[in-house]
Amino acid sequence: MQFKELVKNSSELMGVKAVYGTSIVSLIAFGPRGDLDKEPSKFFMLGRNTAEKALQMPFLVSIGGGAQVSDDFRGRALEVMRVTGVYGKTSDFIADGPTKERMSQWPVATILTEVYAIEGEPRLVEDLGFADRRILENAYDTVRRDPEAIDNLWEALKDREITRRHEIMPPAGFIDRGKLVQVGSVYPGIEPSSPEGERLLKAMLEIERNKPLRRAKKDENRRKHGGMIVCEGCNFTDEDAAMFDVHHLYPISAGPRQTALSDLAVLCPTCHRWSHAKGDNRLTPLPIKDVSSQRTQGVAPLATAI
Known part of the structure; x- marks a missing residue:
């Protein structure tokens, strides 16, 4: 950039x-x-x-x-x-x-x-x-x-x-x-709780995501791997782009920013969820290198598509 x-x-x-x-x-x-x-x-x-x-x-x-x-x-x-x-x-x-x-x-x-x-x-x-x-x-x-x-x-x-x-x-x-x-000692963070259960009709404000940028990231990954797409977390491989997510290394929900391809990673859905679920909180996902090391410790590797 x-x-x-x-x-x-x-x-x-x-x-x-x-x-x-x-x-x-x-x-x-x-x-x-x-x-x-x-x-x-x-x-x-x-x-x-x-x-x-x-x-x-x-x-x-x-x-x-x-x-x-x-x-x-x-x-x-x-x-x-x-x-x-x-x-x-x-x-x-x-x-x-x-x-x-x-x-x-x-x-x-x-x-x-x-x-x-x-x-x-x-x-x-x-x-x-x-x-x-x-x-x-x-x-x-x-x-x-x-x-x-x-x-x-x-x-x-x-x-x-x-x-x-x-x-x-x-x-x-x-x-x-x-x-x-x-x-003071507590900086702005995630709201600790929210009311649930009541049925309401709401107008939704959706976070803007750039679809061409997501496609470009998957295309970049495909070029690096001879026409296949490879998960950066576990090396799961497939030719179908729909089998993969594009993950923001710094969550987009934290606020507006200028996003480059280097700010993104290509992950299979399991590694994507792993990164967010195993992080400190939803705004601090687990780094990709830690996803890779955790998933390979005592976990059988995913089959690689031929």
Whole structure:
């Protein structure tokens, strides 16, 4: 996918954020000088400002910068991220102890739903044609947007290839509701219960799915396997496309997104159900590699069509 296919124009680009390296969690975090407990409004305002802007300009570009950045990353455009309107204490969004400790210097964060690596991690000056790195001025504790510089950045990046980092996913069960939300220790998630049993006539709102994209994914799989289609989970093989599903690695029910073929997998119905049933919840399916390993441990393999 090219940058311009995700970020349609520079008006969708919120700005740039100086970072020490590539993403380790699905957050963009902030760390102004001061004490969060003594000055909570000062800290949370940074998160709120970014989250509020994200409702209209959902993307930002991370660029290596700051006192602790290595020479390998300094001045390089590293990733493009889709930011949500959800913000709060960084520690509330991270369950892993070591990661929580590592991120403690940046106490406030907004949640990301998608992170894409920019091919080649181009350098601002040497590769993208910028005269200097001033686009990063004041971009260390917040997201910086100089309109002219952002227009130039979009032009410089628009034809670059980007790749979705599927290992960087939102917290388990997170739903992007497209609203500005400050959360505490519980982030927006799946509704715990719903009334059932009453017969009602309802107008249904269906999630839009792209049928040509599904066909293209199956065609891609068929080309790779000499005219047959092969399940990526268990290697079940058949020539009939109707025997297979196209699975979204990041569930489509979590919210709108730009979907590429690399965001999809071809699975037999059993592996497809396995991925969703064995995941943490309906918004966090089991990764395909884990479906494959689980199904081959003590389970007889499916017969392969001849």
